[in-house]
Amino acid sequence: MLDVALKKQLNFTISVIYIVISCCLVWQLPNAFVALLISLSVSNIVISYFNKSKPNTLVVNLLAFICLVLLFYLVGFTDTVKLFVAMLLLATLFKLLQAQSKQQYQFITLLTFFNLATVYLFEQGILATLVISVLYFLNLALLALIENRLSFKVANKQSITLLMIALPIAALLLIFLPKMPAFWQLPGPKLAKTGLSEQVDPFAIAKLSESDELVFRVKTNDMNELTPPLYWRSIIHDEFNGQQWLVSDILKSTISLSKPRHYDHFTMLKQYEIIAQPSANNWLYGLAYATSNNANVASSADGLLQRQQYLSKNLKYDVTSFYVTDLQLTRRQTAINTRIEGNNNRQTRELAQAIFQTNNTPQAYFSALLSYFKEQKFHYTLTPEPMLSDSMLDEFMFNQKRGFCGHYASAAAFMFRAVEIPARVVSGYLGGERNNDDGYLSIYQYDAHAWVEVFIAGKWHVFDATAVVSPERLNGSLSQIAALNNEFNDNLNFGLLRLSRFDSINWLRLKLENFDYQWTNWVLTFDQQAQKSLLNTLFGNRSIWLAPLLIISILAITFSLYFIYNKQQAKPTTPLITELTTLFRWAEKNGIILSVYNTPLQNLQIIAQQLPATEEKIAQFKQLLITVRYQQQAYTEKRKNLGKDLVKSIKTTTMRKV
Structure with missing residues (x-):
């Protein structure tokens, strides 16, 4: 089982991650559903902070059913991608509401990687990428925290180190690894980036x-x-x-x-x-x-x-x-x-025919119609008044005379057609x-x-x-x-x-827009065609075999150097193992016989008996060992430094005794 402090840290951090994810999807999912996700995340924080008992299975299942019905009502069934994303987020947060064991929290952090990736279905700009990248770092650190019981600071350092090693390799694979068509893919989300329609209203x-x-x-x-x-x-x-x-x-x-x-x-x-x-x-x-x-x-x-x-x-x-x-x-x-079609907009039709009588060539009518719009004091506005008449063009041309581009285009095209000009x-x-x-x-x-x-x-x-x-x-x-x-x-x-x-704000807006342009131009649009062009520029006709050879060589060298470095820098992962080994070696050099069949605590007791001056420090070290190794509390930076200080102090006492 996980200790209370670790559970608090996990609940708080995971909930914050899901609050940020919900905010990233605020333009894609219904506002009411986003509010529901944030409410569930905040509930997890409150329950954990005030040490309240988590709701039982019956309550959670009943609440989940109600939220599922609400989900289907708010999101609907037409957009399958949004429905899938919403269900995944909802299921993960309810899982967090019940989580108690190490395995459950591991499962939630793994699901979180998928939930973070869903943001890219809707938004791939540089700002969204930076935010989600930070959350990836954080989630990877949580996985290390659950597994190794390290301090949160150490877990974050490990997460950043691993991702910094992975990023250059990922960049090389993106550039040089031949791009293949997807074996399968989800249907594209129904994005509304282009607001034009087949009907001009x-x-x-x-x-x-x-x-x-x-x-x-x-x-x-x-x-x-x-x-x-x-x-x-x-x-x-x-x-x-x-x-x-x-x-x-x-x-x-x-x-x-x-x-x-x-x-x-x-x-x-x-x-x-x-x-x-x-x-x-x-x-x-x-x-x-x-x-x-x-x-x-x-x-x-x-x-x-x-x-x-x-x-x-x-x-x-x-x-x-x-x-x-x-x-x-x-x-x-x-x-x-x-x-x-139809017989409405008669005034506009008659106006067109009247203008054409004195300008009876297409070129002359073209110029005369432009002059008419100018001379009649029409106005361009972004907030035109509603026109509810069946003859909307008549109302615009003779009453309102204020409109957006669609009003002018509709009226002008109608007037050209009214005099048989395509x-x-x-x-x-x-x-x-x-x-x-x-x-x-x-x-x-x-x-x-x-x-x-x-x-x-x-x-x-x-x-x-x-x-x-x-x-x-x-x-x-x-x-x-x-x-x-x-x-x-x-x-x-x-x-x-x-x-x-x-x-100053306009300068900032333009700079952010420019960063997004560079990101889009060099990363988001790097497809098979762009890769082929780049490889041909770099390697010419030899790109077919030279590019794969290069990427294999780089990967081989990278992994070789990584394993060599790890072998040289390898450190025991068990807490206090280095300090125990150092202490036992010093004891043996001072003539104290220790048995490999004894437990670490028994060998420490032997040292304390034969070197009474170290008894107090040995007792403190034993308590630290029991706390970290047997009670499985977090091996924080403070406890790590305490162990090193105690070993130094014991060794100094031993030297004085000898």
């Missing part, structure tokens, strides 16, 4: 301005090539049901079956690299018509990019963007992109925050944007009323528009970005 797009989650980063050799406005295309919406813009079934089938094709007339735009965050959807991002050579990225005939797999991982992919100038729409495509709504992101130190752009959820693509003279042209209503929006990130600063900050949750008006 103006208010849904506006809601994205409330989120400061990172969506993707863009890196290029020359950042000056990325000149605004930067329209990062993601989804094309070609069907309007009177209130929302949708992706038609025809377009879905076309996207899934189509592949990039060769164009005779195009203008090269840019080449760059994108690092996309984990997402619940397979949409990716690119400027204009985009293609990629990445094996995990598919390119469609409309210049859109999609993930092939690995939605729950960061994805780095190269992109080549270009403008196509020789497109021809078929009759079917023209019909789809000029179709308007148009479609595109949703994605606009601009981005530039990091001048390392030369990359960061695009966040609040940079979500919707605009219109109009087909004129063999080319899809960008029509964005935002250009005249709020022209400063085109030049960077939404967070950098001074006129919208108050609205923007009021929308956001509390965080560093909301306090970025203070120079």
